[in-house]
Amino acid sequence: MSCTPTTNTLFTSTKLGLFQLQHQIVVSPPSHTSMVSVEEFYRTCTTEGGLVIVPFDTNASIRRNIPEIIHKANGVAFCLVDVPSCPAESFVERIQSCITDAISCGYDGIELDASQGSALQGILFNNTEVVSELSNILHALTTLITDERLGLRFSPFSFIDGAHTTNFLQLYIGIIEYLKHIHPSLAFVHFLGSTSFEDFEYSQNKSLDVFRAAIAFPMSMDSMDSNGTRFISSASYSPDAFKLDMSTRTGELISFSLPSIANPDIVSLLRQGLPLQNLPRVTQRLSDILTSFKGGKEYVFDWDSLQREQVLQAMQCLGQYLGQFEPALSYEGTDKRVVWRKSCWFASEGIAYPLLDTEHEISKFDGDLKDGLSGLVALRNSEVRASLEYLKRVLDSTLVSCCHAIGLSKDLIQRCTVRYRIIKYVAHAGNPGGIGLHPDGNLLSALITDGPGLGVYDFDGTYREPGVGGTILMGGSTLYRWSKGTYLPTFHDVSIGREQKKTSIVAFFNLPDMEDIPQSAGPDTEKNSFFHNIRVIKEDDKSPAGELAPLWKTIVQRHNLILPS
Numbered sequence: 001m002s003c004t005p006t007t008n009t010l011f012t013s014t015k016l017g018l019f020q021l022q023h024q025i026v027v028s029p030p031s032h033t034s035m036v037s038v039e040e041f042y043r044t045c046t047t048e049g050g051l052v053i054v055p056f057d058t059n060a061s062i063r064r065n066i067p068e069i070i071h072k073a074n075g076v077a078f079c080l081v082d083v084p085s086c087p088a089e090s091f092v093e094r095i096q097s098c099i100t101d102a103i104s105c106g107y108d109g110i111e112l113d114a115s116q117g118s119a120l121q122g123i124l125f126n127n128t129e130v131v132s133e134l135s136n137i138l139h140a141l142t143t144l145i146t147d148e149r150l151g152l153r154f155s156p157f158s159f160i161d162g163a164h165t166t167n168f169l170q171l172y173i174g175i176i177e178y179l180k181h182i183h184p185s186l187a188f189v190h191f192l193g194s195t196s197f198e199d200f201e202y203s204q205n206k207s208l209d210v211f212r213a214a215i216a217f218p219m220s221m222d223s224m225d226s227n228g229t230r231f232i233s234s235a236s237y238s239p240d241a242f243k244l245d246m247s248t249r250t251g252e253l254i255s256f257s258l259p260s261i262a263n264p265d266i267v268s269l270l271r272q273g274l275p276l277q278n279l280p281r282v283t284q285r286l287s288d289i290l291t292s293f294k295g296g297k298e299y300v301f302d303w304d305s306l307q308r309e310q311v312l313q314a315m316q317c318l319g320q321y322l323g324q325f326e327p328a329l330s331y332e333g334t335d336k337r338v339v340w341r342k343s344c345w346f347a348s349e350g351i352a353y354p355l356l357d358t359e360h361e362i363s364k365f366d367g368d369l370k371d372g373l374s375g376l377v378a379l380r381n382s383e384v385r386a387s388l389e390y391l392k393r394v395l396d397s398t399l400v401s402c403c404h405a406i407g408l409s410k411d412l413i414q415r416c417t418v419r420y421r422i423i424k425y426v427a428h429a430g431n432p433g434g435i436g437l438h439p440d441g442n443l444l445s446a447l448i449t450d451g452p453g454l455g456v457y458d459f460d461g462t463y464r465e466p467g468v469g470g471t472i473l474m475g476g477s478t479l480y481r482w483s484k485g486t487y488l489p490t491f492h493d494v495s496i497g498r499e500q501k502k503t504s505i506v507a508f509f510n511l512p513d514m515e516d517i518p519q520s521a522g523p524d525t526e527k528n529s530f531f532h533n534i535r536v537i538k539e540d541d542k543s544p545a546g547e548l549a550p551l552w553k554t555i556v557q558r559h560n561l562i563l564p565s
């Protein structure tokens with residue numbers, strides 16, 4: 001991740017509302033990361049006279065200190081305000097009090113958060129009159145702050161209550177038109193085109209051009225002047241993307257969120273064309289994932305206590321919902337074991353995309369349609385949907401880290417799809433049962449389970465039972481094939497006792513079907529792509545003479561297994 005030193009307009013002085021900035025890079029650390037010390041971060045953040053956006057901190061003494069630290073480094077400090085889960089009736093009052101407080105702490109301006117998960121986004125998009133609702137809210141704030149000190153943050157590609165509002169493009173264009181006409185001196189609009197997960201930002205790979213163009217109109221995008229409302233974009237930029245010279249093309253400000261945490265001197269690194277670092281914790285995790293997958297072992301992402309509580313609550317909700325299903329027999333594994341289970345599945349176009357909710361869309365996925373249709377019915381239950389969306393976020397976040405670890409290209413990650421199966425195991429007519437030993441037939445699986453039963457069989461002969469306590473990541477047989485044997489699939493089974501009940505959710509992350517896929521660099525230098533055909537892979541996985549045969553042989557030998565023929 002390095003590039004030649006840049007001399008583009010990114011590093012020229014520019015106006016933002018009342019302020020003169022020394023460059024066009026915006027530092028906007030996310031609020032959810034556990035920073036070692038918030039104050040320490042801003043102390044080491046070399047703003048070089050740029051804009052720094054600071055999430056509103058509930059700790060009053062931190063709130064008071066940060067603007068002064070930023071001002072000492074010649075920066076301009078805006079405070080990002082949101083009142084999480086605030087009901088619509090008290091929103092204006094609560095946000096007014098945050099703004100008053102932030103101004104008294106010495107912030108130069110305010111960024112109102114209307115991005116995914118914010119109270120304002122919820123209020124606006126649950127309202128049929130989005131623009132008039134926004135107009136009322138902004139009107140109530142003008143007594144506290146002038147437009148020149150105010151910005152707004154949006155994430156247009158995110159979803160609300162599980163789906164995009166049907167006409168979201170028109171809605172955002174409507175908002176921009178309104179802002180241009182009624183609040184022409186608004187400092188900026190900040191559009192996010194990426195989602196922040198625990199370790200990495202995930203680009204939605206959708207262009208923000210339509211919003212850029214709406215702000216610039218009637219001028220063209222590349223002649224956007226710096227006097228009016230500025231456009232700030234945030235789209236998981238890496239220094240490589242700077243070769244595109246975005247800022248020169250559009251005159252916009254470029255915002256960095258998650259990468260700034262590990263690189264508080266990001267402005268100077270970008271100026272010098274130096275690579276950005278990952279946090280030491282992330283670097284260590286990527287290396288541990290690689291080691292695990294090279295040995296065919298699972299990798300577990302631990303939960304903190306809050307996450308554990310939320311995960312188990314969501315799992316309980318899914319378990320209860322599945323309780324009403326008719327049980328069905330699982331497929332026969334290699335060892336002919338079967339288990340009664342209640343199950344359905346959900347699909348999404350990819351990481352950070354909404355769960356699909358039409359039969360037409362899910363029918364393209366590799367999975368039995370009957371269970372897929374049960375999934376569509378489940379999504380109509382708002383509690384179930386909320387639990388699924390929460391778990392999807394947890395699972396997606398671990399998948400993103402694994403993709404980085406195994407070196408899946410940005411483009412290829414975007415083309416992969418995910419199917420989420422929820423399973424409740426029930427006693428098999430009073431008899432113990434299970435799912436036979438197998439590797440999953442896809443690229444990567446992320447699994448959360450609320451009880452014991454999962455067993456992992458290592459190539460070195462060790463057996464482990466990773467259970468409740470973390471998100472379990474396993475390589476599949478497609479990862480083995482795609483990586484030309486560099487990563488081994490994780491062989492596992494499920495054993496369910498007489499009285500035992502357990503609920504699991506498995507995210508099956510896979511390459512696009514029936515397409516040529518570029519392969520990772522491996523020992524075979526001649527063949528750099530392979531044709532991915534799920535059906536052929538699944539057949540070959542089961543065949544005693546297939547590509548997995550030597551792997552089966554090792555597992556059977558090392559674990560002294562006798563598989564029924």
Ligand SMILES: O=C(O)CCC(=O)C(=O)O
Nearest residue numbers: 423440449454494504506
């Ligand atoms: O439920 C579990 O613990 C594992 C499920 C599994 O291996 C599968 O569905 O492929």
Ligand SMILES: [Fe+2]
Nearest residue numbers: 438439440492
């Ligand atoms: Fe499995």
